[in-house]
Amino acid sequence: MKALRPTLLAAMTALMMGAPAWAADLADKLERVKVDLVAPPLVHAHTQKASAEPKVVEFTMVIEEKKIVIDDKGTTLQAMTFNGSMPGPTMVVHEGDYVEITLINPATNAMPHNVDFHSATGALGGAKLTDVAPGEQATMRFKADRSGVFVYHCAPEGMVPWHVVSGMSGTIMVLPRDGLKDPEGNELKYDRVYSIGEFDLYIPKDENGQYKDYASLADSYSDTVEAMRTLIPTHVVFNGGVGALTGEGAMKANVGETVLMIHSQANRDTRPHLIGGHGDWVWETGKFDNEPEKNLETWFIRGGSAGAALYTFKQPGVYAYVNHNLIEAFELGAAGHFVVEGKWNDDLMKQIKATSPITKEAAAYVEDWSKKMASAKPALKPAPKAVAAKAEPVKQTAKSAKPAAKKVASTHPDGEKLYKSSCVACHSTGVANAPKLGDKTAWAPLVEKGLDSVLEVAIKGKGAMPPRGATSADDATLRAAVEYMMSSVQ
Numbered sequence: 001m002k003a004l005r006p007t008l009l010a011a012m013t014a015l016m017m018g019a020p021a022w023a024a025d026l027a028d029k030l031e032r033v034k035v036d037l038v039a040p041p042l043v044h045a046h047t048q049k050a051s052a053e054p055k056v057v058e059f060t061m062v063i064e065e066k067k068i069v070i071d072d073k074g075t076t077l078q079a080m081t082f083n084g085s086m087p088g089p090t091m092v093v094h095e096g097d098y099v100e101i102t103l104i105n106p107a108t109n110a111m112p113h114n115v116d117f118h119s120a121t122g123a124l125g126g127a128k129l130t131d132v133a134p135g136e137q138a139t140m141r142f143k144a145d146r147s148g149v150f151v152y153h154c155a156p157e158g159m160v161p162w163h164v165v166s167g168m169s170g171t172i173m174v175l176p177r178d179g180l181k182d183p184e185g186n187e188l189k190y191d192r193v194y195s196i197g198e199f200d201l202y203i204p205k206d207e208n209g210q211y212k213d214y215a216s217l218a219d220s221y222s223d224t225v226e227a228m229r230t231l232i233p234t235h236v237v238f239n240g241g242v243g244a245l246t247g248e249g250a251m252k253a254n255v256g257e258t259v260l261m262i263h264s265q266a267n268r269d270t271r272p273h274l275i276g277g278h279g280d281w282v283w284e285t286g287k288f289d290n291e292p293e294k295n296l297e298t299w300f301i302r303g304g305s306a307g308a309a310l311y312t313f314k315q316p317g318v319y320a321y322v323n324h325n326l327i328e329a330f331e332l333g334a335a336g337h338f339v340v341e342g343k344w345n346d347d348l349m350k351q352i353k354a355t356s357p358i359t360k361e362a363a364a365y366v367e368d369w370s371k372k373m374a375s376a377k378p379a380l381k382p383a384p385k386a387v388a389a390k391a392e393p394v395k396q397t398a399k400s401a402k403p404a405a406k407k408v409a410s411t412h413p414d415g416e417k418l419y420k421s422s423c424v425a426c427h428s429t430g431v432a433n434a435p436k437l438g439d440k441t442a443w444a445p446l447v448e449k450g451l452d453s454v455l456e457v458a459i460k461g462k463g464a465m466p467p468r469g470a471t472s473a474d475d476a477t478l479r480a481a482v483e484y485m486m487s488s489v490q
């Protein structure tokens with residue numbers, strides 16, 4: 001009975017004031033804390049375990065519309081941002097806490113905005129209660145009643161995807177009150193936390209295929225929507241631009257430190273991967289009530305969600321952290337770096353022999369291997385080149401090959417020597433489409449190109465052909481070897 005009294009009183013007060021009743025009054029009695037947000041990949045200071053009773057945690061975000069540069073070619077995006085960053089700042093609270101968010105849309109902006117928290121319940125995640133036109137602000141409170149990392153994003157009626165792919169998403173992390181746990185209930189702690197927000201961008205191009213630059217956000221709208229509808233992003237970036245998390249922006253750690261990597265993508269599926277590392281514990285769906293998975297190589301983040309991966313770095317060095325659609329990583333921009341300092345562990349990895357030209361033994365091994373491969377049923381369908389060779393009268397090729405090889409045997413002694421020690425491994429069998437010694441069809445176009453340009457290719461390398469055939473031979477000897485090879489078909 002005693003316990004009921006304050007609630008009853010609160011309800012009566014609420015009724016008298018005509019305000020929505022229960023939750024509001026419960027939350028009003030709690031301690032309030034104001035948190036200053038920081039730009040990702042950093043995350044504001046917080047405790048991993050909640051210290052006491054639930055709190056009301058106040059956050060303020062200012063919406064900033066601004067033109068930004070998204071790659072090293074100077075391509076621009078008319079961006080819309082929460083607090084000036086892409087992604088917006090990561091907020092951290094504990095399960096049971098109340099989040100009180102004030103959203104400010106300065107009059108200098110052009111668009112209405114709001115915020116939909118995937119961790120909130122009701123009113124489109126709060127979007128309906130936070131609609132703010134330029135010059136307005138709104139404050140909304142929600143109870144963080146389930147733990148996990150969650151996306152928040154802007155969702156203004158009629159232009160939701162445009163705002164989202166223009167920069168308006170971020171994450172909130174609701175930690176279990178007693179911190180993170182492995183499936184056995186053992187504590188999992190982190191020394192650092194980084195927030196990585198991945199964005200698929202759709203920059204319109206002009207008739208000449210050049211990216212267009214727009215004077216204003218509104219100007220960019222119709223072309224951008226058209227580009228969006230192709231579903232083919234022109235850029236896929238972490239934290240606002242190609243290379244934003246490299247160099248000065250690289251994430252840092254020390255050997256032995258455990259890092260929590262929060263990865264969000266508000267619009268599109270992705271698959272983070274730490275090259276040369278792992279996810280020791282991964283909440284792929286980002287929700288801490290579900291058991292984390294162990295020892296993942298790559299994890300899947302569904303568009304419209306955030307995931308969290310915990311990793312203890314064991315080796316120093318620069319680690320690339322990528323979207324393991326490698327085209328998106330290396331061609332479109334979805335790659336960042338971790339720079340890790342500390343002592344190298346030889347037990348985990350050690351270089352036994354530094355890179356060197358292929359030795360005689362290895363060349364013999366390759367030759368042997370090639371022979372075996374040639375007699376075995378080919379695992380891969382031969383390329384058209386081989387088909388063309390077959391189409392020629394077979395006898396003639398075989399005939400001309402043998403005597404030719406003999407005929408030139410003594411004319412280029414240096415070249416022949418180099419050929420037999422180093423080039424033979426690939427060129428005697430034609431491995432990986434290397435023009436085979438004495439094969440007229442293969443050499444005809446090269447003979448036509450002429451010694452100089454063929455030599456140039458041999459020096460530079462091409463495809464599976466290593467520069468200088470992976471030897472340290474000088475130009476003159478290489479020339480002699482190429483001459484020797486070319487004369488084999490004359």
Ligand code: HEC
Nearest residue numbers: 422423426432433434454457458462463464465468469481
């Ligand atoms: C590891 C295998 C390998 C070794 C060793 C190697 N080659 Fe090649 N070479 C190739 C392949 C494969 C090509 C075909 C490249 C292509 O067209 O993509 C090639 C192509 C060439 C060509 C034709 C270049 C052109 O214009 O297209 C020349 C000339 C040549 N090699 C010379 C040499 C010489 C000289 C050596 C030894 C010093 C050598 N190669 C060693 C694999 C090898």
Ligand SMILES: [Cu+2]
Nearest residue numbers: 113154163168
């Ligand atoms: Cu918006």
